[in-house]
Amino acid sequence: xxxxxxxxxxxxxxxxxxxxxxxxxxxxxxxxxxxxxxxxxxxxxxxxxxxxxxxxxxxxxxxxxxxxxxxxxxxxxxxxxxxxxxxxxxxxxxxxxxxxxxxxxxxxxxxxxxxxxxxxxxxxxxxxxxxxxxxxxxxxxxxxxxxxxxxxxxxxxxxxxxxxxxxxxxxxxxxxxxxxxxxxxxxxxxxxxxxxxxxxxxxxxxxxxxxxxxxxxxxxxxxxxxxxxxxxxxxxxxxxxxxxxxxxxxxxxxxxxxxxxxxxxxxxxxxxxxxxxxxxxxxxxxxxxxxxxxxxxxxxxxxxxxxxxxxxxxxxxxxxxxxxxxxxxxxxxxxxxxxxxxxxxxxxxxxxxxxxxxxxxxxxxxxxxxxxxxxxxxxxxxxxxxxxxxxxxxxxx
Numbered sequence: 001x002x003x004x005x006x007x008x009x010x011x012x013x014x015x016x017x018x019x020x021x022x023x024x025x026x027x028x029x030x031x032x033x034x035x036x037x038x039x040x041x042x043x044x045x046x047x048x049x050x051x052x053x054x055x056x057x058x059x060x061x062x063x064x065x066x067x068x069x070x071x072x073x074x075x076x077x078x079x080x081x082x083x084x085x086x087x088x089x090x091x092x093x094x095x096x097x098x099x100x101x102x103x104x105x106x107x108x109x110x111x112x113x114x115x116x117x118x119x120x121x122x123x124x125x126x127x128x129x130x131x132x133x134x135x136x137x138x139x140x141x142x143x144x145x146x147x148x149x150x151x152x153x154x155x156x157x158x159x160x161x162x163x164x165x166x167x168x169x170x171x172x173x174x175x176x177x178x179x180x181x182x183x184x185x186x187x188x189x190x191x192x193x194x195x196x197x198x199x200x201x202x203x204x205x206x207x208x209x210x211x212x213x214x215x216x217x218x219x220x221x222x223x224x225x226x227x228x229x230x231x232x233x234x235x236x237x238x239x240x241x242x243x244x245x246x247x248x249x250x251x252x253x254x255x256x257x258x259x260x261x262x263x264x265x266x267x268x269x270x271x272x273x274x275x276x277x278x279x280x281x282x283x284x285x286x287x288x289x290x291x292x293x294x295x296x297x298x299x300x301x302x303x304x305x306x307x308x309x310x311x312x313x314x315x316x317x318x319x320x321x322x323x324x325x326x327x328x329x330x331x332x333x334x335x336x337x338x339x340x341x342x343x344x345x346x347x348x349x350x351x352x353x354x355x356x357x358x359x360x361x362x363x364x365x366x367x368x369x370x371x372x373x374x375x376x377x378x379x380x381x382x383x384x385x386x387x388x389x390x391x392x393x394x395x396x397x
Contacts, residue, residue: 011044012041012042012043012044013043013044013065013066013067013257013260014043014044014046014065014066014067015043015044015045015046015065015066015067015068015069015256015260016045016046016047016060016063016065016067016068016069017030017033017045017046017047017068017069018047018050018056018057018060018068018069018070018071018072018077019033019047019050019069019070019071019091020050020051020052020054020071021047021049021050022049022050022051022052023052023227024225024226024227024228024229024245025225025227025243025245026050026052026071028245028246028249029071029091029245029246029248029249029252030047030249031245031246031249032245032246032247032248032249032250032251032252032253033069033249033250033252033253034249035246035249035250036249036250036253036254036257037253040253040254040257044065046063046065052071053073055074056072056074056076056077056080060080064084064086065086066086066087066260067086067087067088067089067256067257067259067260068081068086068087068088068089068256069088069089069091069249069252069253069256070088070089070090070091070092070100071091071092071093072092073092073093073094073095074092075095075098077090077098077100078090078098078099078100081100087101087256087259087260088100088101089101089102089103089252089255089256089259090102090103091103091104091248091252093105093107093134093135093136094134094135094136095135096135101255101259101265101268101269102268102269102270103248103251103252103255103269103270103271103272104136104248104269104270104271104272105136105243105244105248105271105272105274106271106272106273106274107135107136107139107140107142107143107271108139108140108142108143108146109143109273109274110140110143110224110225110241110243110274111139111140111141111142111143111144111145111146111147111194111224112143112144112146112147113241113274113276113277114140114144114194114222114224114241114277115143115144115146115147115148115151115192115194116147117222117239117277117279117283118192118193118194118220118222118283119147119148119151119192121192121220121283121285121286121287122286122287123153123190123191123192123220123287124153124287125153125154125156125187125188125189125190125191125192126144126148126153126154126155126156126191126192126193126194127155127156127157127158127183127187127191127192127193127194128140128141128144128145128155128156128157128158128193128194128195128196129157129158129180129183129193129194129195129196129200129203129204130157130158130195130196130200131162131196131197131200132159132160132162133162134196136196137196137197137224140194140196140224141157141196144194145157156183156187156191158179158180158183160176160179160180161175161176161179162176177203177206177207180203180204180207181207181210181211182211183207184204184207184208184211184213184219185211185213187219189213189218189219189289189291189294190217190218190219190220190287190288190289190294191218191219191220192219192220192222192283192287193219193220193221193222194221194222194223194224195221195222195223195224196223196224197223197224197225197227198223198225198226198227198230198231198234198238198240199227199230200223201221201222201223201230201231201234201238201282202230202234202238204221205221205234205235205236205238205282209235214294214295214297214298215236215282216236216281216282216283216284216285217285217288217293217294217297217298217301218288218291218294218298220282220283220285220287221238221239221282221283222238222239222240222241222277222282222283223238223239223240223241224240224241225240225241225243226240226241226242226243226278227240231278231280232280234280234282236280236281236282236301237280237281237282238280238282239277239278239279239280239281239282239283239284240277240278240280241274241276241277242274242275242276242277242278243274243275244272244273244274244275247272248272251270251272255270281301281346285297286331286332288331288332289331290327290330290331292317292319292324292327293324293327293328293331293332295316295317296313296316296317296324296328296336296339297332297339299313299316299317300313300336300339300340300343301343304339304340304343304344304347304367305343305344305347305365305366305367306367307367307369308340308367310336310337310340313336313340314336321336324336340367341377341381342381344366344367344368344377345366345377345378345381345382347365347366347367348362348363348366348368348374348378348386349382349389349393351365351366352386352389352390352393352394353389353390353393353394359371359374359375359386359387362374362386374386
């Protein structure tokens with residue numbers, strides 16, 4: 001007879017997740033934790049809807065579970081861990097010195113990756129707009145500046161009214177809007193800019209619209225995180241560094257599991273590198289130093305899908321066809337017609353992938369008079385028929 005299986009009578013560990021549900025980043029952290037628990041659990045998990053700047057929950061003072069994963073940027077959580085002996089893994093990234101085991105983004109690598117993306121597009125002038133006083137933003141700035149300076153170029157930092165991360169909770173952004181607009185207008189052009197995150201990027205895009213700065217032709221913009229709804233809804237859509245959110249959640253859960261078992265962790269601090277770049281329209285350009293070309297390209301990007309013709313572009317920039325053709329070829333190696341078609345084809349690709357619109361509706365919305373002609377041009381430019389492209393790449397629900 002075989003030996004009886006050893007069955008543990010220990011209940012699953014009780015874990016509190018003090019992680020916001022209000023951001024893409026927080027939800028992806030939670031997904032990473034969930035994957036770890038499915039593989040290695042079970043855990044008895046306590047979490048609730050939270051925003052990123054909420055205070056510690058009132059129940060925490062009397063809670064006596066087994067471990068905590070925390071995004072609280074508050075020394076009180078370190079004091080709680082010290083007084084109770086309950087292990088806490090820190091994920092906050094606003095404050096770097098809480099004295100807790102931590103798993104953070106490698107923020108400097110995020111900054112360096114964004115800088116390299118812009119350097120690869122030929123930019124030689126750079127700017128950074130961040131949230132002063134937040135560890136994550138200041139470190140992204142440091143990495144961005146290092147890469148830009150190593151390449152031999154200057155970097156202009158936006159300096160607003162905020163001095164600490166706390167200032168941004170007081171809606172200081174609203175009072176900074178005129179300053180951001182003036183900064184965008186006064187930056188040397190063309191310029192490649194990193195925004196610390198997607199929402200700072202949205203603020204800069206609005207400032208560029210107010211001041212007539214063409215994005216991406218005069219100011220190419222990349223965000224330090226991929227808050228996907230914000231990036232996709234931006235005008236133009238916002239390129240972003242893709243952080244390893246889920247991996248960070250997974251690694252933090254693994255570290256906490258080690259601590260709850262009483263085992264020594266292999267390392268108390270883990271910094272996880274970003275995964276890559278998602279290129280959207282805000283950086284889908286080569287640096288354009290010719291203001292005439294920048295104005296023409298901006299007009300084409302904004303109106304190509306309305307069915308404009310070459311003469312409409314010429315009326316906008318007020319030069320002859322030969323002058324604009326020659327300067328477009330010098331700057332981008334394209335003709336006016338090729339630029340118009342390129343923007344329309346990009347719009348067709350987006351609608352095929354992201355919607356269930358008919359090809360007739362897509363042709364109309366992309367500026368093509370006839371669906372057959374759209375199909376012929378699309379096949380010539382991409383090598384795919386519209387139907388085949390949709391079947392291969394569709395993300396529509």
